[in-house]
Structures are given as C-alpha cells and as structure tokens.
Amino acid sequence: xxxxxxxxxxxxxxxxxxxxxxxxxxxxxxxxxxxxxxxxxxxxxxxxxxxxxxxxxxxxxxxxxxxxxxxxxxxxxxxxxxxxxxxxxxxxxxxxxxxxxxxxxxxxxxxxxxxxxxxxxxxxxxxxxxxxxxxxxxxxxxxxxxxxxxxxxxxxxxxxxxxxxxxxxxxxxxxxxxxxxxxxxxxxxxxxxxxxxxxxxxxxxxxxxxxxxxxxxxxxxxxxxxxxxxxxxxxxxxxxxxxxxxxxxxxxxxxxxxxxxxxxxxx
Numbered sequence: 001x002x003x004x005x006x007x008x009x010x011x012x013x014x015x016x017x018x019x020x021x022x023x024x025x026x027x028x029x030x031x032x033x034x035x036x037x038x039x040x041x042x043x044x045x046x047x048x049x050x051x052x053x054x055x056x057x058x059x060x061x062x063x064x065x066x067x068x069x070x071x072x073x074x075x076x077x078x079x080x081x082x083x084x085x086x087x088x089x090x091x092x093x094x095x096x097x098x099x100x101x102x103x104x105x106x107x108x109x110x111x112x113x114x115x116x117x118x119x120x121x122x123x124x125x126x127x128x129x130x131x132x133x134x135x136x137x138x139x140x141x142x143x144x145x146x147x148x149x150x151x152x153x154x155x156x157x158x159x160x161x162x163x164x165x166x167x168x169x170x171x172x173x174x175x176x177x178x179x180x181x182x183x184x185x186x187x188x189x190x191x192x193x194x195x196x197x198x199x200x201x202x203x204x205x206x207x208x209x210x211x212x213x214x215x216x217x218x219x220x221x222x223x224x225x226x227x228x229x230x231x232x233x234x235x236x237x238x239x240x241x242x243x244x245x246x247x248x249x250x251x252x253x254x255x256x257x258x259x260x261x262x263x264x265x266x267x
Contacts, residue, residue, distance in 0.1 A: 010059035012130055015167040019052040019076065020134055022160050025145045026083065029157065033090075033150045044086045050079035051164065066179045070172060077168045084161045087154045096151040098158070105152075109159040112140050181259060195236070230255040232263030 010016045026048035030041045058072030091098045099106045113129050129137055138145065144156035230237050237253035253265035 010056050014130060015164055015171055016055045018164040019055055023048040023052045025157055029153050047079045047083040051076045070175055073168060073172050080161050080165050087158050090154050099155045106159050109156050228253055228265045230263035233261045237265055
C-alpha cells in the first residue's frame, strides 16, 4: 500500500551523515581530552547524540505529522548549537586559537566534499560523500579528527557543526514552505479521503432530484460528508486554524487548492 506521505530515508541525507560524523568524533574527543568524571563530557556527548537521533526520529514521524518532524529537526539544530558552544568554550578556556571562518584550515575542511568529487578516477561518476559508509566518510576527515592536538580536532568539529546546522536550516525551511503550500498530514488525509469518495461515488447528473418536501436525513456518521466545497473553485475544503490576524485561533474551511485558490468558508 502506498503511503500518503513518505517517511524514513534519513540515512541518505547530508544532515544525518554529517551529524553522525560529529557524534562519533565528539565521543572520541571527550574520551581523549576531557576528564570522564566531568559533567561536560556527558553534556557534549548527549548534545551530539541528540543532534543525530532527532534527525532520524523526525524523519520517521514525517509520515503522520509535519509539525512533529519540524519540532524534532529544530531540536536537532538546537542540540548542535549547544555542542558548538562547548567546543568554543574548550578553546577559549585553554587559550587555544579558534580558526576564522575564511582561514585556510577552515576552508580545507569545507573543501573535503568538493575535493572528493574532483579526485575520483571516473569524473562522470555522480556519487559523492553521501554514497560512502560512515567509516569511509570519517577517513576523509581523519587528518583533523584524529589529530594529536585537541585544538585541531575542536576546530574541525566546529566547521562540521556549522555545515550540519546550515543543512538543517535548509531542510527546515523547505519543510515549512511545503507545510504552508500543501498543509499538514490531517489536511492532506482529508483531501485524499474526499477525492476517493468522489472517485467511487460519481454523482449521477441524470438522476431526478428528491421532492423538496421530503429530503433524506443527513448521515451524521461520516464527518467528511459535511465538508463544504470551496465557494471560489468548487474543490473540497479542509479544516484549518487561523494563525494570525483578528481571527487567530479560530477554525475555518479553507480550499484544498491553497495557495492557488484562497476560498474560505466560515464555521
């Protein structure tokens, strides 16, 4: 059976793969350079883990809730921001230099994906870092993430966190735009339900109308029977809640063809 909305597939996303790289490297960093009894170790490892796990959980929730997916991706983004501050604190407290964003060291870390594509033996091969195993991907960054100097490791991880955060920002923005244009899972499900009812029970235009003095009683067992059509285009409407304006918080029937059609029916 085909699902209304896809879910999963997070293992192939750049955001999840970069978050995995950050989590593994953070675990090794804390094990090597920090006191295992320090609360900071637990906080950093958990922040790195949260960044990774929430991307996966959000992807699995995508099939039934856009809002849950967005909430979990934002949690992942916030966890990585927390981890970023921990690495910056590590450098600052030990009077170690932090790479500038346009320094040669930071640029070299950011260049890894492009260099990988450039150095392949077959230039026509479209594969990139997303096609590698986690171990193979980590080997590309090993010169930084396994360096003897903690400052090099911390700075490289700061670069990777910035990359993951940028990817998550793009992912969240795309999901928000998709939600505004197509609605959430409940709205899409109601639209699909009405479309299926229309397909299975086409209205017979030639059938005589019931006498006006003896209408059939409405069937109240199925709420979708009472969904009004759009007054502008005739498409089914879906139940929405106003987010802003003087009617914020109030529900209304909005056209399922939004944003192409903005017809509404007040409750």
